Amino acid sequence: MEAEKTQHMHEHHDHEHEMMTGHIKPEQGQQGESTEELEYRSLMKKWWLAATVSVPVILVSYPNLFPGLRELLPMGSQQLWWARLIMGILALFVVIRSGGQFFIGTWEGLKQRSANMNTLIATGVSAAWLYSLIALFWPSIFPSPEMADVYYDVTTVVTALVVLGSALEVKAKGRSSEAINKLVALQPQTANVVRDGKEVKVPLEEINIGDQIIVRPGEKVAIDGTVVSGSSAIDESMLTGESIPVEKNEGDEVFGGTLNKTGSFTFKVTKEQKDSALANIVEMVKQAQGSRIPVQKVVDQISSIFTPGVIIAAILGYIVWYDFGPQPGWVYALIVAVTTLIIACPCALGMATPMSLTTGIGKGAENGILIRSGEALQIAQKLRTIVMDKTGTITEGKPSLTDIVPLGKFTEEELLLISASVEQGSEHPLASAIVEKAKEKGLTPVKSEGFNAIPGHGVEGTVDGKMIYFGNLKLMKEKGIPLDGFNSYAASMADQGKTPMFLAINGEAGGIVAVADIVKKDSLSVIHELKSMGLEVVMITGDNERTARAIAKQVGIDQVLAEVLPQHKAENVRRLQEEGKKVAMVGDGINDAPALTQADVGIAIGTGTDVAIEASDITLISGSLEGVVRAIRVSRATMKNIYEGLFGAFIYNAIGIPIALGVLYPFTGILLSPLVAAAAMAFSSLTVVLNANRLKQLKLKFN
């Protein structure tokens, strides 16, 4: 796993080449249609031709079954012979026009000494046609006249059904890669660029780094950049899966493909299109969809010997039926061989994994979950333990003011104003939480004088002529401020994971202001959900035991690893792995990189749309923890779907081929017709694709 990660990094620069080849534009045919649509239409034309010709061919093949025809074309008559000759020519026409690709494919394969599905169909269809030809022209070489029957119906009906199956498959396959097309389609093709002080509509290719682009409500952001003026709310759900629009002000980053909702703003282009978040996401999803999962190795081995194996089985079947079967041996042997060739479906087997993987990873991408590879997906499904970093993962990652407790004659509002006034000059992160809260409440901090930060203790200063000390218990003791048992308030706050600070005004205790890194809104529900999915959740943090326990209690985590230095996080993950568990690490991807790499699955919580997190196997584009649940859900569902597909395809072949070979015949007299085999074959690969498409209905959201 680790070795492969280094490979990823190693190959990162190679992406440029692939980008140059125009990856970000949808695959288009000449008339603006996708190649898939063209392929579908061409296959459907082939199907209609084959199906139409099949009708008279069937009638002439079994004139006895149809009153009227029975009299018109009696068995053994000259009229019937001529009718059959015409059918033979029509069937040849169908084979060439509708089934030509089977023969081209066979020939191309043979040149490379390989066989594929085309080889099976082409061999089966031509065997039936040639047999009929001989039966028509040289009936005398057959031991008995009833053997000299024609099988043109097999030729046309098999061609028709296989072509129809392929057409439906193409259609369904197109749907499985819909997710990526949707992402690609997000990219607007023009933008309003300011050139020489004027606003001009410019095609995407002509936009340069440093250009200023104007975006109005309802317009899409064309490319990644930084807001230089104006403000708005932007819907980034297409990239992050997060449905609430994000506020953007001067200096904030905006991303190509997102939708501007409320205001107008101007931004400066900071990235080339090929380096944009959207292009990165598209590329990552494509790579992941093309990756293989370990289970596929077995399938690969089977499919590399499958086709020649089936041809050999068909020949063996022919020999056995000819030598030991009932008379007429020629006929039975031929039916068995042709049916075996046609029922075998290597496609269903080969298709199961890639189809589900493409759909599953696409589904993830639609929900802001980037799964790096099929392997990550396979392991994610086996996870037992989720280790979560505390700061920034379970909590917001920055402190905010939680409580103000008045202890004397000052009101909450007064206390807030005084503490904000004294702290406004401080650069401490706790200070900014207080100043921000005051501004939020509409209070304007006043000027303080004689500000002084006392390291490890707090700050002092004069506000409105009042002497202020603001800091911890140590500061109060040193300054001789009587706390009169107020200390117990502070202790209970500390127990809740908060940092209490005392505010002393003119030598008297004024109140307690508490600041804490509060837990994210959805942390509790996500952890509850993970537990109900049978997963063990562990919190890891560098904070002290007391704070860690307090946060853990709030979100319902029982196992806490506290006071772990960043460099020891990976070690702790390894210890959990040594207990034989598959462990996922959830972190912000910057400080936690070694732990993310050590874990079986590293899940990086993105800040915004920064997807360049190399250490992770899964990246959650939005900061919401809900992505962890979604990622595991999509992994589980996709793997289940893959196993269903593989199982179905395997069982189909394992049962279908022996029946086609006639193993049931000695006991029940059942022998499959090649027509039934063709229908079964077309249906089996279609079923695999349709099953994979079911993944699209997967509900990933909860509560």
Next chain:
Amino acid sequence: MNWFVTVVGLLLIGVIAWYFWGPKKGGSLAETNASGFQEAKILVKNGYNPSRIVVQSGKPVRFEFTRIETGACDGMVIFPGFEKSATLPAGEKVIVDLPPMKTGSYDFTCQMGMFRGKIIVKN
């Protein structure tokens, strides 16, 4: 029991087994270009032509795929040993670069593993 049919059938089986599974030789040699890449051009049409590419170890390899048909089967090429893949739009040239390799052989296949090619790395 018909000896003729039996013998012909068994012979045919032998020929098929040898043809598809027997040892394969040869392959087309990739040429080294000015920028140090060993380049191989591969046509994609119901398989890879050529399907056996011989390269030298220790030098990066550049493949240029051109898919000249529209069938859905080979719309993607995968290099399982390198966790690498590329979509091949019909009629477009697509370049895939691989890092220098050690001696041995590496497969590349279509997404379903039905069409296969081999990279043979020699000293």
